[in-house]
């Protein structure tokens with residue numbers, strides 16, 4: 001390969017690496033001092049039909065089946081036998097940690113007549129179908145068939161649960177419904193996101209009556225802090241002061257707190273983002289991981305329809321926290337929830353705005369470059 005190609009690759013890798021905490025904080029200080037913010041290079045007009053067309057939604061959900069998508073944090077399935085069953089891009093899956101410690105994913109359908117063999121979240125030694133009692137091991141193999149002589153031609157070895165590619169990487173469990181099980185290479189570097197030593201302290205599922213993209217968009221910019229979050233985030237954060245970084249198709253948006261000023265006089269080695277800014281990682285297309293003081297949220301958006309989105313949320317906190325610090329996390333989450341309610345209100349309103357017919361396009365400006373990256377990647381993936 002000629003020299004020039006090498007430098008191009010190096011350049012590419014460089015531009016995709018996330019900044020260190022110290023560089024990030026310095027960049028925030030520069031923006032505070034210059035009253036500036038990160039700005040994108042292009043604006044974007046997203047056709048409103050792309051939020052309203054069932055064929056477009058089908059294509060987006062199909063894309064989610066073809067990508068490595070975070071299913072849950074590793075810690076949500078810590079022990080052998082722990083499983084979570086839920087739909088991923090419209091397909092019922094069950095993901096379980098085996099007695100060998102390995103995490104596996106299966107299509108959640110009995111090989112007799114398709115009933116789901118696992119329901120919700122739990123810990124089990126095997127999966128027993130609630131219809132006629134066929135049973136499966138944690139590795140998916142068909143173990144038991146009541147009154148087996150009723151199936152003279154059944155090849156038990158071939159009737160295990162159908163596997164789906166599943167990988168555990170950087171404290172996250174990911175699935176890909178179209179990847180070869182053998183080839184579980186995930187290109188994105190996720191190592192900076194979920195540190196070691198964090199445990200899931202709460203799991204929640206909720207629904208919002210809006211298109212999944214409207215919901216996602218509300219998390220990817222800080223241009224709305226002053227107006228939408230006037231009494232919640234605005235008094236403690238900054239309006240329209242964000243750092244936006246790209247890594248692959250993914251984006252990290254940083255939202256500094258005014259408390260970051262406290263670092264100015266501290267030695268560099270004490271500069272930490274914890275409690276000083278919220279980092280929002282958007283893992284393309286439908287996963288958001290965000291950091292808060294001493295905790296983080298892993299959120300997976302599951303589109304249920306053009307105007308309905310299910311949100312799966314895992315709250316993680318460091319194992320090292322004492323009871324008082326854990327209380328502070330819970331209090332902090334109540335505060336964050338107040339902000340989330342404000343976001344929901346504008347998202348529901350934007351959904352009604354689609355029905356108004358006023359706009360052929362939604363406009364995203366230079367301050368909304370995380371969203372511009374999302375739509376341009378989605379457009380490119382769907383070939384439109």
Ligand code: FES
Nearest residue numbers: 110112113129132
């Ligand atoms: S459908 Fe599962 S045992 Fe019959």
Ligand SMILES: [Fe+2]
Nearest residue numbers: 218224228343
């Ligand atoms: Fe918001």
